Amino acid sequence: MIEMWNKRYAQIEYVYGKEPNEFFKEQIQKLPNGKILLPAEGEGRNAVFAAQNNWQVEAFDSSSEAKNKAENLAKEKAVKLNYKISSFEEAKYEENTFDLIALIYAHSSNRQQNHQKLIKLLKPGGILLLEGFSKYQIKNSTGGPKSLDLLFSPQELTADFDELSEIELTETETYLSEGEHHLGRASIIRLIGKK
Numbered sequence: 001m002i003e004m005w006n007k008r009y010a011q012i013e014y015v016y017g018k019e020p021n022e023f024f025k026e027q028i029q030k031l032p033n034g035k036i037l038l039p040a041e042g043e044g045r046n047a048v049f050a051a052q053n054n055w056q057v058e059a060f061d062s063s064s065e066a067k068n069k070a071e072n073l074a075k076e077k078a079v080k081l082n083y084k085i086s087s088f089e090e091a092k093y094e095e096n097t098f099d100l101i102a103l104i105y106a107h108s109s110n111r112q113q114n115h116q117k118l119i120k121l122l123k124p125g126g127i128l129l130l131e132g133f134s135k136y137q138i139k140n141s142t143g144g145p146k147s148l149d150l151l152f153s154p155q156e157l158t159a160d161f162d163e164l165s166e167i168e169l170t171e172t173e174t175y176l177s178e179g180e181h182h183l184g185r186a187s188i189i190r191l192i193g194k195k
């Protein structure tokens with residue numbers, strides 16, 4: 001899997017573009033600045049946007065090419081990121097330290113354990129944002145994992161994040177235009193929750 005991502009990111013083009021995800025952009029602008037964690041952050045489009053908006057940014061991804069691309073984008077935009085090469089399982093951060101954790105197309109195996117681990121890292125009152133492909137996306141060829149197990153359902157996400165309050169979950173169809181790999185009509189889920 002890591003090899004697949006390293007190969008995808010080895011090209012000069014930013015495969016999901018350099019602009020942040022629209023939902024992420026809209027939501028982060030409503031929140032006061034603080035410390036954010038971006039797991040599985042890929043080429044850094046969301047991390048760089050957060051840093052440009054004066055957030056203190058921590059990010060990780062298991063792909064070393066992702067880190068290179070993210071650091072190059074940060075240099076281009078003259079912002080600072082703290083970006084580690086790490087899997088969800090290996091990721092080590094102090095508990096109760098993040099004001100915001102944003103999972104943007106962060107599909108992984110061990111979904112439930114990974115999500116529950118992240119809740120511990122949020123400060124009380126901290127916000128969790130998620131946008132990812134729903135199980136209905138299996139019928140589309142506009143992006144996302146080709147395995148149902150890696151796609152999200154409202155029931156799974158509600159159970160993963162049941163420790164959070166004020167949960168807003170939307171399963172919807174949208175038009176994605178995020179580089180060449182998220183392009184066209186897609187079935188997605190968005191979630192906002194508070195610790």
Ligand SMILES: C[S@@+](CC[C@H](N)C(=O)[O-])C[C@H]1O[C@@H](n2cnc3c(N)ncnc32)[C@H](O)[C@@H]1O
Pocket residue numbers: 005016021039040041042043044045046060061062063066086087088089103104105106107108109
């Ligand atoms: C679809 S990309 C999304 C990247 C970024 N969040 C964005 O929206 O541009 C998924 C990312 O998840 C990373 N990834 C997959 N499984 C992972 C795992 N177990 N631990 C950490 N990163 C993982 C991949 O390397 C890839 O960069």
